[in-house]
Amino acid sequence: MARAWALLALALCAGCASTTLVDTRNDVETTVSYDWRDLEAAAAEMAHSILASPRLGGSAARPAVVAIGRVTNDTCQHLDPALLTGRLADALSASDRFVVSAAFGATADATVAQARAVRGDAAFDAASVQARGTLRAPDLSLSGKLTQRNVRRDNGGLRIEYFLTLKATRLSDGVVVWQDSCQAVKAVAKGMPAW
């Protein structure tokens, strides 16, 4: 009898626990967090804005080198800014006006320096080692901040406001040649957990 109850409990648990794959093309659920849809929407807005700006320069003949600088996460959530900057780097790389630097900034690849550190090392074929003076220094730096504000609603709930601001700085003279921002505002009912 005890075994039957155990089997029944196991069957019920198996029935309750289910994992579903989210259809990200048709996902319109709203969450209190700054979730992947907010990141995607922010990256899309910013990418369109960057690509539409003639002040950033760059052309198919000579693409501007962009160093992804620091994007600060000033929210109460654990959120890796690389999720955002990575998507922006996708858009910049797809464009023929820009290339993304792997020698500087958040998207730096340590292999770039390592490949040059072996110059003069007899273990390597000298002809295959990267020559001096081949790296391209960045023309632009992209940096920004994601900020969160919690605003008390009259009904006791909260509005959680997320602001993303990004700017592109022309490194030759330190002038900001592009800046844009976007918001995501979420309303949380009274008693709902928020941070």
Added chain:
Amino acid sequence: MKRTVCTLAACAALALAGCAGPYADHVSGPGADAVVLMDVRTVREPNSLSAQVTMRNDAGEPLRLRYRFTWLDAAGLAVGAGSPTDAWLSISLAPYEVRYLRATAPSGDCADFRLYLQELD
């Protein structure tokens, strides 16, 4: 009788053309009927191609839509799939508001675009 049939056929053809609308080549989806499409244009600049779709919410209530631009090259192949420029975006139109949706092509080899509109509850 024959003349009546011809007239009816012509009316049906006109009605169908009216349903598709003059911008059906560029704008589609279940949300396309929720707005009045006023203008569709593309502008090619030295380093980019931009599109703008002008629409009006002709209802006395706010309208929520989500939309997505898809860019095509000269051969009609989709460009930039998976890029942030290919993402869904949401907008809300106030009653009778005219909105200009703008997008810039992800790369210089784009030649045309499609806009898909979906009404949100």
